Amino acid sequence: MNPVAFAPHRMALRVYYEDTDAAGIVYYANYLKFAERGRTEMLRGLGFDHSRMRTQTGVVFAVRRCNVEYRGAARLDDALSVETRIDRVAGATLSLRQSVCRGAEVLADLDVLVACIDDNGRPRRVPAELRAALAGAAAATSAT
Amino acid sequence: MNPVAFAPHRMALRVYYEDTDAAGIVYYANYLKFAERGRTEMLRGLGFDHSRMRTQTGVVFAVRRCNVEYRGAARLDDALSVETRIDRVAGATLSLRQSVCRGAEVLADLDVLVACIDDNGRPRRVPAELRAALAGAAAATSAT
Amino acid sequence: MNPVAFAPHRMALRVYYEDTDAAGIVYYANYLKFAERGRTEMLRGLGFDHSRMRTQTGVVFAVRRCNVEYRGAARLDDALSVETRIDRVAGATLSLRQSVCRGAEVLADLDVLVACIDDNGRPRRVPAELRAALAGAAAATSAT
């Protein structure tokens, strides 16, 4: 699957007091919350919300690795966007590249490796339905 | 100012993993985050975002009292709405009534007393511009 | 059961960046986190941690009501204490009074009503073992 075939998924969000800290900026851990919202909405847009995926396929996602580069500081009341690209779909994992942006400015870049597991934490293959939906999204994008 | 004159402000939000806890439901403190988002968006809709109000009037808000009744449990992936009504505008405080709802079901009711303070924590009067905007919103609503 | 018979449970905690917001103070919802830590440690001290209680008795706690008065602002690096008193043990609920303090200064007072429920959210009686432990704690305290 070709990563450039995917247009990034974009999700808008707003910075509230809950996201900031006493340094006047968004607390560094909260970019991971923003990224998880972006991944969740990308999957929901493909028809896979977490609850339904768990019920229908017995699979949940677990983050195995998360590398973050902080390039700028988001502040209270900022309107941000989270961009999410699927980098690679392997047997039991998804690799994603995500950015948290304020307009054209990239505030944080994230590389995230997500594994499919069952309720007991054992690795599971990426569900075929999800794999097909991701491939369909790629095809639709590269056709344009 | 007549509280029934105000239609409630409504803000939609989604429940993410970050909001839930090991009991499978939204953690009780997080309803206060949802309520603060609702108050913030109500004020932004009137032209008063926190950053601008602080810069232009020197006033910030501080919660003095917050009473919450928990009536139901929100869960992962739920689509919720936060309803916010101004109950009373006094000299230096606003009283608000807020509800976190899933469709028609009320999951939490909040009574919140917010004080206007300056950067040193001293009480300040509700800024005249905000008072006027709240009165204007009330008049517009009661005219319909 | 006589509330004054109980000496309050005390738990120390420290304020980190994660607890603060862009106003430079502890975010208002986070006092509920502090209070929940205090309740949890009080119960753990009596031999009832959440995990074990759920496994052994099938009971979990759910907060039904939480009233907070904010009297002062905690700041980064503050050393705080959470004081927890059992106010009343009823059939299926516990009433607690809690304070978040910085030295002798009370920063927040909380009135919390906690219900015992089962995994399906149905009310359950306060487990007899917990009831006995709370009575034992009261007797030990009033004997001193």
Place this chain on the structure above:
Amino acid sequence: MNPVAFAPHRMALRVYYEDTDAAGIVYYANYLKFAERGRTEMLRGLGFDHSRMRTQTGVVFAVRRCNVEYRGAARLDDALSVETRIDRVAGATLSLRQSVCRGAEVLADLDVLVACIDDNGRPRRVPAELRAALAGAAAATSAT
């Protein structure tokens, strides 16, 4: 400065409901909170709490990069420890290696690059007093 010269700083912490999510485990972003508590206590142990460092030297810390490997899942009521090692002190940055452990089991490994900045976000050199304290800690450790 030789990284192996430093014994790791250790900080104990407990997992509360606030740290967990609906998957029954600690939410992935919260390991960054745990790590920040560990860094803060390591610095406090050397005499450098954030508030005092800001007042006395005008310097605050900002995380520039944070790489996390998740190896296991922490759960409600777990007793964890955060181990923090200074890897390298450069002109304006500190590199740290941190682990979140449950007993001998490593649940998460973090590589963190922290920059010294002033209130306007401009890079600043690591304060000489802090540099000396870190060197002193290294010398004391390697002498044992």
